Amino acid sequence: xxSAREAYRAELTELAAADPRIVCLEADLGGASxxxxxxxxxxxxxxxxxxxxxxxxxxxxASAGLRPFVSTxxxxxxxxxxxxxxxxxxYLGAPVVLVCPYGGVSGAWFGPTxxxxxxxxxxxxxxxxxxxxxxxxxxxxxxxRTAATGDRPCYVRLARNDVFDIPFTPAGxxxxxxxxxLGGDTCLVSIGEKPTELCAxxxxxxxxxGHAHLCWVDAESLAEVLPQLTGVRRLVVVEEHRAAGSxxxxxxxxxxxxxxxxxxxxxxxxxxxxxHDETLAAxxxxxxxxxxxx
Amino acid sequence: MNETDLLHDQxxxxxxxxxxxxxxxxxxxxxxxxxxLDILVAAYAVARSRPGTEVVLSKGHAAAALYAVLHVNGxxxxxxxxxxxxxGSPYTGHPSPKVPGVRFPTGSLGHGLAxxxxxxxxxxxxxxxxxxxxxxxxxxxxxxxxxxxxxxxxAKRIGGLTVVVDCNGGQNDGYVADISPLTxxxxxxxxxxxxxxxxxxxxxxxxxxxxxxxxxxxxVLATTVKGKGVPATEGKAASHYVKVSPARAKQWKAAIQx
Numbered sequence: 001x002x003s004a005r006e007a008y009r010a011e012l013t014e015l016a017a018a019d020p021r022i023v024c025l026e027a028d029l030g031g032a033s034x035x036x037x038x039x040x041x042x043x044x045x046x047x048x049x050x051x052x053x054x055x056x057x058x059x060x061x062a063s064a065g066l067r068p069f070v071s072t073x074x075x076x077x078x079x080x081x082x083x084x085x086x087x088x089x090x091y092l093g094a095p096v097v098l099v100c101p102y103g104g105v106s107g108a109w110f111g112p113t114x115x116x117x118x119x120x121x122x123x124x125x126x127x128x129x130x131x132x133x134x135x136x137x138x139x140x141x142x143x144x145r146t147a148a149t150g151d152r153p154c155y156v157r158l159a160r161n162d163v164f165d166i167p168f169t170p171a172g173x174x175x176x177x178x179x180x181x182l183g184g185d186t187c188l189v190s191i192g193e194k195p196t197e198l199c200a201x202x203x204x205x206x207x208x209x210g211h212a213h214l215c216w217v218d219a220e221s222l223a224e225v226l227p228q229l230t231g232v233r234r235l236v237v238v239e240e241h242r243a244a245g246s247x248x249x250x251x252x253x254x255x256x257x258x259x260x261x262x263x264x265x266x267x268x269x270x271x272x273x274x275x276h277d278e279t280l281a282a283x284x285x286x287x288x289x290x291x292x293x294x
Numbered sequence: 295m296n297e298t299d300l301l302h303d304q305x306x307x308x309x310x311x312x313x314x315x316x317x318x319x320x321x322x323x324x325x326x327x328x329x330x331l332d333i334l335v336a337a338y339a340v341a342r343s344r345p346g347t348e349v350v351l352s353k354g355h356a357a358a359a360l361y362a363v364l365h366v367n368g369x370x371x372x373x374x375x376x377x378x379x380x381x382g383s384p385y386t387g388h389p390s391p392k393v394p395g396v397r398f399p400t401g402s403l404g405h406g407l408a409x410x411x412x413x414x415x416x417x418x419x420x421x422x423x424x425x426x427x428x429x430x431x432x433x434x435x436x437x438x439x440x441x442x443x444x445x446x447x448x449a450k451r452i453g454g455l456t457v458v459v460d461c462n463g464g465q466n467d468g469y470v471a472d473i474s475p476l477t478x479x480x481x482x483x484x485x486x487x488x489x490x491x492x493x494x495x496x497x498x499x500x501x502x503x504x505x506x507x508x509x510x511x512x513x514v515l516a517t518t519v520k521g522k523g524v525p526a527t528e529g530k531a532a533s534h535y536v537k538v539s540p541a542r543a544k545q546w547k548a549a550i551q552x
Contacts, residue, residue: 023419043419048449053408053442060412060426063397066419083402088409091399092391 004140011141021067051081059088073102074116089153090126104240106159109273121245123155131218135193136164171215174224182210185233195238234259306552311362314375321537325520327359329462334363336501346424352406353431354388369395404439414455425454425507433465448487456512462520488513
C-alpha cells in the first residue's frame, strides 16, 4: 500500500501511457524522482517555483485540447495562484486538474505557511469546479481516473506522505461509502484521511453511529448524494478545515430540515511542532471531539 | 486594394468603432485601445497566414480595440460598438471568452502572457504548427506574473512565442515613467533569452515583420502614442478612460485618417 501522493503519481503515469492528452506539470514540489518523468519525459514539465504561471500555462494547454495535471501544495494552489484558478478553471472552465498535497495540517511541524485549512472554502466558492478529497491509495487512484476521463476542472486535495490503511470501498462521484451502517438517528460524515480515521475510531466506541464517507464534495456532487442521506436526523461532518467554507456549511444550506453539525479545525493557527496527529489534537480535532459533537 | 492599403483601411475602420464605444453609455479605455490598435491589426494579419497562431490581448482593458479589430477581420459578424457594455451583450469592458475569437479571459493584468506561453507550448507537445502572440502593456510589466511567465518561457525554451509590448507610456494613474519606470527594458528582456526589437508601434508593415513567431522567443517593444489617430486625445494621459458625447465622437471619427 502506498500514500495518496504516490498513488497520484503512479496512476497518472499509467493513464498517460494510454492517453496522449495528459501532461504532468510540477512546480518544484514533485520530488527528485517522479515516475511520470521517468516514463514520459516529453510530457513532464517542472515549471519551477511559479504556481500562478503554472496554472495559467495549464489553462493554455487545456484550451488546445490537452489534459494538464498541475501539482503543488494546497496552500500555493488556492492562495498564491488563487486568481489563476478563479479565471482559468472557474470563469473559463478550462479542464485543468489541480492535485494538491499538504491539505489541512498534514504539513504539521512545517507550520502554518505550509498548512491549508481554507482551500475548500476557496475552491468551493468557484462555480464549475469539481472537488475531491480522497482517502488512501484506492480512492485517490479512482479520483485521478475520473478526473482524467472527464472534461471538468478539478481540485483534488491530498495529505502529505502517510499511508492510509483502513479498508473501504472508494466513494465515486454521487456515492456514499458506508464504513459503518446507520444504527440510530445520527450519522458521522467523514471527509479526507484523518477525519475518516477519527470517525472509524468513534464508531468502534459507539457502534450505533453511522459512518458515511464522502470523497467528491463540490456542491454539485454533494447534491447527488443527498438522497442517500435523507432520513438521517443528525449529520456530524468531520473535516480537516475551518468552519467557513466547510463541507458541513455547504450541507447545512442544502439540508435545512436536518440537523448538520461540524467538527472541524477551529480558528487557531497551529504554530508549534509535532506530528500530523499532534497538530490535529492541538486544534481539538480528536475522537473525543467527534463523540462530544454527537 | 493591396494588402497594405487593406490593413490601413482596417485600422481606420476599427479606430472609428473604438470611438463609437467611447461614445457608449459606459465609455471605454480609449487611449490604450487606440495605442494598441495597429499592433492588433498586424498581429491578426500575421495569425491569419500562420494556422495555429493565437493572439492574446493580455492588456485586456483595451477590449474595445480587440472587438473592433475582430469585427473588421470578420471574426465578429455583428458590429460590437452599439452593444458594447450593454445588458445581454458579451462585449464586456474586458475580453470575454464568449466573444468569437477570444479564447482567454484577460483584463486582470499579467495572465495573458502566461496563457500565451501555454498555447505556444501546446504546439510543441501536440506537434502542430503555430505559436502565440501576446500583446501586453508597458504598465502591465509591473505585474510580477509577467516576469514569472518570462522566466518559465526561458527555462522551458518555449519557441513560437512573441511578446509585443505596447509602450504608450501611460497607465491608470499617470505616466509609467513617474509611477514605476521600466529601466533598461530591452536588456532585461534580452537577459530572459528573448530576441528583442524596437519598432514604431503604428507602422503596421514593420510590426508584421517583427512579430512573426520564430524558434527563439521574441519581444517587440512597440513605441506607441496613447489616443493615436484622434488628434484631440493623442499623447494625453487623460485619454486612458473616456466617455464622449455622440456629437464629439462624430467630429473625432471624421478626423481619423487611413
